[in-house]
Amino acid sequence: MSGASSPQLAAVERTPRLTAAHTSAAKSALAESILDAEDALTSVHRSWFAPATRPCAPSPERVDESTIRTRHAEAAVRGVPWFDLPNRRRAARVAQRRALTDIGVARRAAEERVQAEEQRIDQWWAALCANDPRVVTEHVNGVFASDRGTRAAALGTHGACVEVAVVVSGEHVLPAEEVRLAADGSLTIRRASVAHRAQLYRQHVAAVVIATARRALAASPGADSVKVHALRATCTGPFDDLNLLAVAELTRDDILHADFGMDAVSLLLRFGRGVRIGAAGIDTPVMVPLALDTVPGLAERLEEVCAGHHRASA
Template identity: 30%
Template sequence: MSFGFRVGVPGMSVRVSNRGVRTSVGPRGARLTAGSGGARVSSSFGPFYASSSLGGTRRRAASPSPTQLERARKQAERAQQAAERDALIAQLTEMRRQMTSVHLDEFWPTRRPQLAPPPPVDAAWALRQAEEFHLAGVGRFARAERAAARQRAEVDACAFAASEQARQHALHGRLVAEGEQWWAALIANEEDIVCEAVNVAFADNPAAGCAVGVTGAVLSVVIRQPDIDSLPAQMPGFTAAGRPTLKNVPKRERTLWWLQTLGANVVAALREAFATAPAITAIDLAVISRIPATQQLGFVAYGHWTRAAIESTPWRTPDDALRFLDLGTDVACAVNMTGTGTIKALDVTPSLAALLAGATDEDAESADHPAQGAAGNALGQLDAQLSSREDPSAPTPDIFALRPFAEWFDPRSSPGQSSDTWLTPGQTVVVGGGGQLRVEFTFGGADADLSLFLLEANGLVSGDADFLFYGQPTSANGAVRLLGKSGANGTTMEHGIVDLDALPLHVERIAIGINMDVETGLTCAALRDARLRVTNYGAGWLFSPQPDPALRAMVVAELYRRDGWKLRAIGQGWADGLGAMAEALGVQVDSPGS
């Protein structure tokens, strides 16, 4: 069957265009049109021609022409350029404001350090810590064991809270003493303290600077002023019609801008140095920058300014920064405000010339040797170190943070590995300025007891409470504790804890003693492989006393204060046992008949 196509409507006309296909039926006077665009009826009778739609009112959406698209693209480009220009204008305006108003900041004067005392230790918190530690590993239905663990926790919680409170008060006292010592050195104008304090204050300044010395009450300061070539070539301006725009900066105006920035940095350094060092009465200040003509470092300003002149001057506007030229004595500035706005290096004194000779051009070296850019620049190194210090907005660690109960109860739970050193009789070693010492006495062959004596400067205890033995294992404030014995394979170890930070101030020495059981009649010669081990976090010391058959008690070693804490190996004792040793160290020993 062949393909066929039939138009069966008489008088039908077909019109085809890029808008679709339409058909018309009927005479011109009354014609029905159908197809793309809907059905319509048209009439040409009378003087008018009318056409009515028979379908919906939907109209074709017109697409934009290429001319319209190009016009819209150009408008978007102009809007983007205007937005970028406005953003750059705002950025340059803010940059100039900051550069020329740094001297208007508030510089708070340094005050005597004040440190609030530590808060009291919460007894309920200490009890929870102790119970959690002692109940670890105890079954829920082991009622007797849990009751015993809670009893031990109550006893240890009191000692733990007292020990932590004493440690915190000792730390507070030490920090207060250090603060007083620092303040006394600062107001005495000790050179290293004053320079360090001023350099820390300068660390966030836009112009790198440092204090380099103190002579009497006069501080010497050097500033590295940013080069004039670092200023932008354009600045905000206005067109003849009053619209904001960017314009090139003339050389004279550029030099004036740089001079105003120089004055702001100088005044800011002077005000901050005077605020930081309260006993400084005058400042000799010199400014280093790169000379445009030679591209070499040179002095562009220097002078002598007194505290009275700087602090009596009101600093309210950016233009006030230029008053540094009038407030000092022997002031020299390299800016030559001629028609060309030239900057020329100054002739300097021999001391300034020597300082400049010792300063390496960091930028010039980094261009030739990037790896060594700031290696030889002492000023640049110091500024980099101070600028890289911790963010002051970061949270400050709590210096009075409480230790976990487990660390207090057994310092071996704290981080660090011990490296032991063997001691000989009479040998003395430094064990540190603080921390928790762990004292261990390990032995075999016979039974012995460990005892600790908290001694004053005269070598005697202040009272019986300072004598720790199996019947009184904890000191009054919990700083020193005997933690009992443990044994395995015929070897026994008794250990104790000495919290150096929490010791009372009257304790100058701690005697570490051992004694044999008097009733057995044995002497120290019965001990096998006896040794004392003292550890303080990452360090440890070992001492093995001689098994003397004439002794039943001995002071194995002693701890004493002298520029920190030191440990001395001794190994000497008494034939009459614990009673004789305790009485010799100031303990009131009751006679058998009393």
């Protein structure tokens, strides 16, 4: 039997190299996707939110002049024979005057509605800037409700401080694998260790705390600070249990001077006030919760908010 031809030998020799190249590309793509997922979880605190501005009333409603003119024109000639041209012309002139009067009335009414709305907005904006508890709580909750994926609620205000609770996603959002660099500089992908997952989740919780404070401050021009309670919901039977993961207060000045190039935990510990954050777990869960009574009265305030939501959805 004759030996294999040169093209066949070249193809056989090339196959391992091609397979290795494809494997390396797939591995790099997987590593990149894992790192992107980690970055998305730990960089939430870098989100910027536009500050609230005074809204404007909508422009006056357009008056349907054509319909008004047609209505008066038809009413004026009703009962006047078609051949009675002098009376029909007089009726048309009367209809035109009446239509102009109604159009003027409609325009003034539309302008008055705009003025009334502007006055209402002035009062509302003044209350928001004065940190009125009811106005601020309702507005911040409306802002949170409009943000898809945000599970946060304003609990109320204490002077110039807005108190907020936010539910953080569970550890199921963490990537199952982690990326490491081997001694030779090559990438290795392995099942994420408990320590790595705990560190990652702690960064995520801190990032959510900071982002929630920034969102609430942006929505509350009269507030000087926001106190955030980060919670985790665990399902036990028909109800969810709430565990307290972190508590921190951030002032507007803190946010202004913070270095957002820092990781979330370091930033929170450096710029936050009264910071308490759960320790990293050694098994499951990946983060040890704080006692709910760490914050006096928090359980009762959460119960009131939950009861209010149930009444609203009933």
